[in-house]
Amino acid sequence: MEVSPRAAMTIARLFEQATGQTLSQDRFWRIGTTLMPFCRARGIESFDQLALALERSADRELSLDMIDALLNNETSFFRDAGVFTQLGEALLPRLAAARRRERRLRIWSAACSTGQEAYSLAMLFAEQGDRWAGWRIDIVGSDISRSAVEQARGGLYTQFEVQRGLPIRQLIAWFDPVLDQGWRVKPQLAAHVSFQRHNLLGPPPAGGRFDLILCRNALLYFSPERRHQMLEGLALAIAPDGGLLLGAGETVQGSARFVADPELPMVYRPAAARTVPHAA
Known part of the structure; x- marks a missing residue:
């Protein structure tokens, strides 16, 4: 099946309306690549038929499934290992000093896809046990993809997924084998992590x-206007002395809400405290 310009524009527009993410013309190839199996499984004979169905149908499931198919859910355990080294050796000790009285940390793994980043954080804390003894560590993972969040909540990963970034030592320590399925996160690790479906352009969790x-490798999928809106939301969600960690090559792009940390690359601090309205 070929993707007509009209169908591509319609699908890209509906995708952006639902997610805020821009599917530019140089990425229209993703429509044909990712949605062809989607169409065949549903008996949809052309992309024009799909575009028409998405526009006219009240079937929310069709729209949600289309969104899931088009989203880029690329992730892995301990992705960009240097980031986790910096977290463990510099940023988390700083936060520990700032919260030594409360002995509680809240961490948001935003746009976390299938949850590997959130569980990597949980492992990082668990393996620094003495430092965090008596602390309450809450890690919230979120993503707009329904299927990604479902997998993250289940904590079940294939052999291929655990081989990407996860040393055998940590695999044995923090995962249980599941016959013919892969590996599941152990309950004692999963207890510190929760997941929810969330649009970064909406109110914070x-x-x-x-x-x-942590909001890594997400900004690049949004238009400048949407990036500004996203950063406004992140500014409302972060503690006045908290840290925002972006992906390599990402910046706050002139946002007045954040300033670069002078000591830690890819880390930004809130420029000023703000009132936080939260979702119900």
């Missing part, structure tokens, strides 16, 4: 400010 927000 409930529960108060976050001491640390």
